[in-house]
Amino acid sequence: MSIQIIKQGIMDTLQDKGRYGFQHIGIPSCGYLDYLSAQLSNVIVGNPKDAPIFELHFPASSFIFKEDQTICISGANFVPVLNDKSVAMNTAMHVCKNDTLHFMQPLLGKTCYLAIKGNIDSSSWLNSKSDFISQIKTNDQFNIIVWDAENKKNSPLSDEKFESSIIDNIQKHIFNSNEIRFIPGPQWNDLSTESISNILKQPFYTSLNSNRMGYKLKGPSLQLLEEKTYLSSAVTRGTMQLLPSGEVIVLMANHQTIGGYANIGQIILVDLPKLVQHKSDTLFHLNLTNVATAHSEYKQMQQWFS
Amino acid sequence: MSKLFSNFNWKVQALGDHAIQFYLPAMMDPRVIGEIKNFNDFIVLEEIKGIKDIIPSYHSLTLIYDIEQIDEPIVFANNLIGKYKGQGEVELPNKEVNKIIEVPVCYDENFGIDLINMSSKLNLSITEIIKIHTQNIYQVYCLGFMPGFAYMGEVSSKIQFPRHPQPRQNVSAGSVGIAGAQTGIYPMHSPGGWQIIGRTPVKIFDKDPKVLSKFKMGDQIKFYPITRAEFDKLNQNEL
Numbered sequence: 387m388s389i390q391i392i393k394q395g396i397m398d399t400l401q402d403k404g405r406y407g408f409q410h411i412g413i414p415s416c417g418y419l420d421y422l423s424a425q426l427s428n429v430i431v432g433n434p435k436d437a438p439i440f441e442l443h444f445p446a447s448s449f450i451f452k453e454d455q456t457i458c459i460s461g462a463n464f465v466p467v468l469n470d471k472s473v474a475m476n477t478a479m480h481v482c483k484n485d486t487l488h489f490m491q492p493l494l495g496k497t498c499y500l501a502i503k504g505n506i507d508s509s510s511w512l513n514s515k516s517d518f519i520s521q522i523k524t525n526d527q528f529n530i531i532v533w534d535a536e537n538k539k540n541s542p543l544s545d546e547k548f549e550s551s552i553i554d555n556i557q558k559h560i561f562n563s564n565e566i567r568f569i570p571g572p573q574w575n576d577l578s579t580e581s582i583s584n585i586l587k588q589p590f591y592t593s594l595n596s597n598r599m600g601y602k603l604k605g606p607s608l609q610l611l612e613e614k615t616y617l618s619s620a621v622t623r624g625t626m627q628l629l630p631s632g633e634v635i636v637l638m639a640n641h642q643t644i645g646g647y648a649n650i651g652q653i654i655l656v657d658l659p660k661l662v663q664h665k666s667d668t669l670f671h672l673n674l675t676n677v678a679t680a681h682s683e684y685k686q687m688q689q690w691f692s
Numbered sequence: 693m694s695k696l697f698s699n700f701n702w703k704v705q706a707l708g709d710h711a712i713q714f715y716l717p718a719m720m721d722p723r724v725i726g727e728i729k730n731f732n733d734f735i736v737l738e739e740i741k742g743i744k745d746i747i748p749s750y751h752s753l754t755l756i757y758d759i760e761q762i763d764e765p766i767v768f769a770n771n772l773i774g775k776y777k778g779q780g781e782v783e784l785p786n787k788e789v790n791k792i793i794e795v796p797v798c799y800d801e802n803f804g805i806d807l808i809n810m811s812s813k814l815n816l817s818i819t820e821i822i823k824i825h826t827q828n829i830y831q832v833y834c835l836g837f838m839p840g841f842a843y844m845g846e847v848s849s850k851i852q853f854p855r856h857p858q859p860r861q862n863v864s865a866g867s868v869g870i871a872g873a874q875t876g877i878y879p880m881h882s883p884g885g886w887q888i889i890g891r892t893p894v895k896i897f898d899k900d901p902k903v904l905s906k907f908k909m910g911d912q913i914k915f916y917p918i919t920r921a922e923f924d925k926l927n928q929n930e931l
Contacts, residue, residue, distance in 0.1 A: 407745060411840060652708025677765065685760060
């Protein structure tokens with residue numbers, strides 16, 4: 387079984403849950419940008435939730451299936467077309483040998499996932515198949531390997547249908563919310579009073595200048611109480627760095643491991659997919675939350691996949 | 693191990709919902725680095741389930757954790773500090789002797805593309821800059837920016853020089869640079885704003901999982917000058 391890229395997209399990669407244990411030597415963790423959509427797609431086809439998956443941005447790659455396969459498309463809606471027929475998302479779909487898959491237009495969201503039932507065969511580096519520098523290219527071909535018994539056991543669903551109410555909940559959570567929550571960071575109190583009030587009251591949108599390293603936010607210009615420099619410390623996924631320009635950049639999967647800009651907060655993990663999928667034409671608000679809330683929601687959503 | 697060991701007052705803060713940061717007063721100091729290395733090594737040996745990454749930096753140590761495995765992170769963190777403090781001044785079993793890593797550098801002007809400008813601005817000859825750069829033993833404060841990039845200090849005030857206001861699009865692998873009081877080596881071709889004074893033929897980062905980064909936090913580094921001919925003979929980096 388295999389799948390081939392007919393035509394490469396602009397920034398499509400193979401991702402899994404990421405590469406941990408090497409950030410102390412400067413190696414970014416990488417991994418899915420919108421982990422909720424990726425996990426959802428994986429469990430719908432019957433894969434373990436953390437299986438490798440194709441992560442697509444628009445204009446996205448086109449694919450040809452070399453054998454009959456089961457696939458699922460989740461995350462951003464790029465209007466997927468199988469041969470010449472538009473197909474549904476978030477559902478397990480049977481495709482036949484020589485079927486082709488294209489994506490027509492970026493209707494909703496920014497990051498789309500293509501899950502294929504089975505393990506995508508690609509070389510692993512430091513315990514992860516996540517692409518760091520490379521991307522998938524025209525003519526690349528990936529074998530799809532049937533899960534062995536042990537991996538099959540980790541898959542929650544085998545061949546049962548995934549509950550549609552959970553799909554709806556996840557879709558609503560990611561795409562129907564204009565509230566993105568964060569926990570104040572070490573330099574939150576270094577912000578001017580006016581800036582703090584602006585963050586909490588004014589709307590933001592994502593800059594076109596956003597990628598797997600970070601999303602730049604457009605909104606009110608923010609200032610520190612006084613100009614200050616900081617010794618670099620570790621940053622993490624979701625860290626909100628205040629740039630000298632007064633803009634905020636939210637760090638994403640490929641972020642540098644340490645940073646020297648003011649760390650004013652961290653977007654909580656359950657809300658990161660919302661930000662990932664926010665296009666620059668929709669506004670959102672940033673609201674404060676706390677660790678306990680963030681943990682309980684994260685655990686609840688992970689429960690949905692098991 | 694110094695008496696300061698028991699005097700360091702570790703504090704802890706949550707870094708969002710999946711990281712904890714331990715920190716000491718913000719300063720660039722080899723003694724602080726020594727303490728961070730001790731705490732780092734202690735946590736590594738604890739092999740705590742649910743800790744995905746342990747990231748040291750100048751004055752902090754950050755743990756990335758799995759939300760499903762660590763409850764009440766601040767309680768967990770304070771217990772960890774307590775356990776660490778409680779062990780007293782015990783030498784950690786696998787503590788390596790801090791040997792000095794010698795790194796050859798070719799300070800040829802074709803590699804050290806900022807040497808001429810630095811020389812005129814600092815009012816020092818290129819020979820003097822090289823002499824001063826190779827005199828100090830540098831400590832690795834942390835790694836970051838890109839895989840294997842080590843921030844080292846402290847550079848003599850005589851040759852400290854600010855970063856370029858606009859980073860270069862492409863700095864060659866092995867390039868040795870200065871940024872203020874710090875010095876470092878670019879492990880691979882990349883954009884970069886540091887003042888480039890030379891190039892090492894040594895491979896600083898290797899994708900081979902058995903090799904990876906040449907340096908780690910707390911290492912001590914000394915540079916020594918080599919000729920262009922020696923560089924060509926030794927070079928392991930992509931030109």
